[in-house]
Amino acid sequence: MFSLAPTWLWLVFLVFVVLALVVDFVVLKKQGAHEVSVPEAIRWSAIWVALSLAYNGLLWWGFAEAHGPEVGQTKALEFLTGYLIEKSLAVDNIFVFLMIFTYFSVPAAYQKRVLMIGIIGAIVLRTAMILVGGWLISQFHWILYVFGAFLALTGIKMWWAADQEPDLESNPALKLLRKLMPVSPHFDGERFWTRHKGVRIATPLLLVVALVGFTDVIFAVDSIPAIYAITADPFIVLTSNIFAILGLRAMYFMLAAMAAKFHLLSYGLAVILVFIGTKMMLIDLYKIPVLVSLGVVIGILAVTMVWSVKTAPAIGGSKTVER
Template sequence: MSSIGTPLMWWLFAAFVVLALVVDFIALNKQGAHKVSMREAFVWSLIWVGVSAAFAGWLWWYLGQSPDEATRALANTKLLEFTTGYLVEKALAVDNVFVFLMVFTYFSVPGEYQKRVLMFGILGAIVLRAAMILVGAWLIARFHWVLYLFGAFLVFTGIKMWWAAGQEPDLESNPALKWLRRRMRVAPGYDGERLFTNIDGKRLATPLALVVVLIGIVDVVFAVDSIPAIFAITTDPFIVLTSNVFAILGLRALYFLLAGMHERFHLLSYGLAVVLLFIGTKMLLLDIYKIPVGLSLGVTAAILAASMILSAWIPPSDKKGTAYPFAAKKPDPQEKR
């Protein structure tokens, strides 16, 4: 499969991601456990968006250094592909944020511990998506019809998301959570930011460990949705991976920025469902009519903007799910873990 990514570009990108994560880890340890303020989340969100924009600008400049018209056209195309891919992945990440919020609320995770959990989630998401993207690129390069499977899956996911929008997921009946509870000896309360603790000489997982595993499962579920979506925009592995990773790197700041405003965007899930339907249809029509990347970017941005504007005009329904905080649940000594 053709790609603009040269060995030098791949190494530079990998070095940047490692450096960004190291700096993030150092800052996390230096700050210690603390509740992230709206101001801090806003500043970090701006920083990550700025870094992504700087990368897009560098990519455009690097690819278009030659005055040749074909070279400039390639640079413009790749810039559009990266921007569209980044916007789609960022939009889907918003849905991640709301699910993270539900998990944290269910387990009554203190605000000062959420930052470290999300850091683990980001690390897992980067590794997982890199592997899935490489496998997806390999499949598409050898089996063109895989694109139709991706398209059909996105249409199905969009329809499913539309019907599920506005409904509170029931974590209590979640099969993954039930499976984890049967196989993990879980302490009745938190022990700081530790994932494991000792009680009466027994080593037990803290509720935070359970949350980390669930966040990882959420990453897997959303990766299955988002990877086909980006391949509908471009099949260039370098653009697919970079747009994904840059969207993920700012996920933690985005969570703390939107966590207190999730009810204001109650119609966003409907907008994301329409975006997935549009992208899935685009992929299914690939060999009949190739929708321009610029048009895809405009349609995606318009749908997301409309869903947010309508969220401000139309009040949310009164339907609320019931949350059962983990800390409020008394451990049953007879229950088999």
């Protein structure tokens, strides 16, 4: 596991992530429990995207100064492609979050805190998974074929399941959590624990946080190998993944209000997974250029989003689930 990234780029990245989380917590505490409006979500999404692109510019300059302009351009393209892939795959993740919140009737004012905690957990777990994945690839090159086949099969499965409503009640993680801890029938503000009939038990909000965490781990199994199909540099994999995660909360509130309009996105994501899996399996025969991969991902997303908007009034599909 080796990266050409200068040490100062690692330090800037770490400082940025810590500061971003601190600012997020301060803003969250100051605002208290409140429903995030679509305009607010759009503003924060724009801010996170702008910060990610600014860091990509810094990354390009850092690599170019240390290793030459060609390396700088390559690494910047790898970051942008990995970031876009992670953002794309996060869309399906967001639809599942929406399903969880709907199923448990989580008040909109409490959803922001749940997602904040979920983001912190995702950063920790994904960092560990990325490091493990990088070590496996460096030690066992053939595992790239396993990752590629897994992504392609996942994409095919996602395509066939795109029109099916997910059944949270049969989710094994939910069944396990209910067995492990008694849950109160009611929320108690933003608290995770409450007293019911004199006994200290979990609130539904704690159950929701645990399910969001489980969901992110499951989706990380898809998204992390997908970025390794673009680059073997652990620095690019980690930074593009984390920057995409930092903007996940704002992206959720923005897309949740428009879920029905993008009902075909699952098909597009399925095609992207199959493409990336195929790219990974062909890596020793023909390495598809990063710029081509970026163009394919953007093209697929653009087509599915435009077609979703055009057909939304006629189909009116949605991935929400009524309780």
